[in-house]
Each structure stands twice: as C-alpha cells, then as structure tokens.
Amino acid sequence: MMRVALTQLAADVDAERNLDTVRRLTTDVEADLIVLPEATMHDFGDPSTPLGPPAQALDGPFVTALAALAREHAATVVGGMFERSDDPERPYNTLVALGPDGTLVATYRKAHLYDSFGYRESDRLLAGAPVPVVLTVGDVTIGLLTCYDLRFPEQARALVDAGADALVVPAAWVRGPLKEDHWETLLRARAMENTVYVAAAAQCGRKYCGRSMLVDPLGVAVAAAGADESSTQARLDPAQIAAARERNPALHHRRAWPVAPARPADGARDPS
Numbered sequence: 001m002m003r004v005a006l007t008q009l010a011a012d013v014d015a016e017r018n019l020d021t022v023r024r025l026t027t028d029v030e031a032d033l034i035v036l037p038e039a040t041m042h043d044f045g046d047p048s049t050p051l052g053p054p055a056q057a058l059d060g061p062f063v064t065a066l067a068a069l070a071r072e073h074a075a076t077v078v079g080g081m082f083e084r085s086d087d088p089e090r091p092y093n094t095l096v097a098l099g100p101d102g103t104l105v106a107t108y109r110k111a112h113l114y115d116s117f118g119y120r121e122s123d124r125l126l127a128g129a130p131v132p133v134v135l136t137v138g139d140v141t142i143g144l145l146t147c148y149d150l151r152f153p154e155q156a157r158a159l160v161d162a163g164a165d166a167l168v169v170p171a172a173w174v175r176g177p178l179k180e181d182h183w184e185t186l187l188r189a190r191a192m193e194n195t196v197y198v199a200a201a202a203q204c205g206r207k208y209c210g211r212s213m214l215v216d217p218l219g220v221a222v223a224a225a226g227a228d229e230s231s232t233q234a235r236l237d238p239a240q241i242a243a244a245r246e247r248n249p250a251l252h253h254r255r256a257w258p259v260a261p262a263r264p265a266d267g268a269r270d271p272s
Helices: 015-025 061-073 147-151 153-161 179-194 238-247
Strands: 002-008 033-035 076-083 092-098 104-109 134-137 140-144 166-171 197-202 213-215 221-224 230-236
Touching: 002 213, 015 061, 033 061, 033 166, 033 197, 061 076, 061 092, 076 104, 076 166, 104 134, 140 153, 147 153, 147 166, 147 179, 153 166, 153 179, 166 179, 179 197, 179 213, 213 230, 221 230
Parallel strands: 002 033, 002 197, 033 076, 140 166, 166 197
Antiparallel strands: 002 230, 076 092, 092 104, 134 140, 197 213, 213 221
C-alpha cells in the first residue's frame, strides 16, 4: 500500500505565503506521496501580468522549501512552480518531485499549454518537450501530467507505456460551465482506459474548482475533496492494478493504429 495525500490550496502571488499554507495543510499528513497543485509557488494571477519576474531556478527558495517538507515527512513531494528559462518573459510551468531525503528526483515541464476556453497560457509561458517523465515511489511508478495535459490521452498512454502504475496530476483547473464535469470525467477516463490510479491535486478558491481526487484503475473515486483548502489522504493498492487488468485486459488488446499529425488551430501560437 502507498499512502497518498492530495493537498489543495488557493495559491496567491506571494510565494512565501503559499509555502506557509502548504506547511499548515500538511502538518498532520502521514503519507509516502504528497501531491500539491499546479502553480503552488505562485498563482497565474491576472492574464496580463508577466510570469517571468516571479519565476525561480530549480535551486531556488521554493524547491529548497519543498525539499525540507519532503525530509520532514519522509515522503516524495510533487508540486508546481514557474521555472526560469532563457526567455526572461516566458518561464516554464514545471512540476518538481523531491524524494524523501530532499533530493530533486524529477522535473516535468508542462507540454500542453492551456490555450483554450478563451485563455492563452502560451502568451506567458514556454512549453516543455513531449517526453514522458516517470519516477518511483517505493514500489510504485508514477507518471507526471499537469492540468490541461489531462485532455490528451496519448500523453497518459505514453506514461503508462513507460511503466507508470499511477498518473499524478497537479492542476489549477479553472471554474466555469461544464468545467467541473470535464475535470471529474477526464480523471476517471484516464484511469479506466489505462487501468491505473490517478492522483490529482487541484487549486481551489475563487478561480479554481478544487475537487482533488484519487481514482482507482476501474474509475472509482476512492477519495475526493470538496471546494475548500484541505489535505485528503487515501491509500493506493498496487494489487488493485493487477486485479483491474485481469478483469479489463484492454491494454493487452491494443492494436497498432497510425496517428496522423495534429493540425494547428487557426491562429494558434507555437508554444515552443
């Protein structure tokens, strides 16, 4: 069994205050894996506000603080930040993973930027390379996705092909008509179609939907948060993955299908 804590908060544009909130929400957590939302370090803020100035390096104060949190809890900690790039105006939207000893064990730069529902993330951020990032937590291999990546099933499948038993999805899922339904449906779909666990931690508050969730390989929510700040704790059982794949051997039944290159939408910006 792997103990998982999904910590959701309403981050603002003060990185130190956000870290204080994380510490408060995780005080009583007992977990092997602590998942924090996308942009935990610093909220996206107003769409006209540049994200270059608040971005930090991977050896900066935010990652250093998460390393201390990981050591304190003897847990792997995954959370989101804006990472400095060679473009001073457009950083990366990056997930960092700190091991139980505080070592930075993985980074993932969000590949699919959120140019959707009237928002243009690529105006302020750079996209990362579409390379699957997996790491091990005890006996479980996890794969990293960020928010909008959830809408691209081929990325989730690439992580499963790379050995992921669970998909970890930090997010800042914006509220709006149908958005909460999309969030829950997509989490369940990625779990069911890949027969893996999905552990999602989302920002909450005025702009974001919260509803962090651990979904099992058959698409059942074994733990779910509401709309307020919280840490939701649950257990991930690797035996359930094997049991689900015995009942639903869809991965074994896969056939090779040609995949046509994506056509960019009219007016879409190259995110790289």
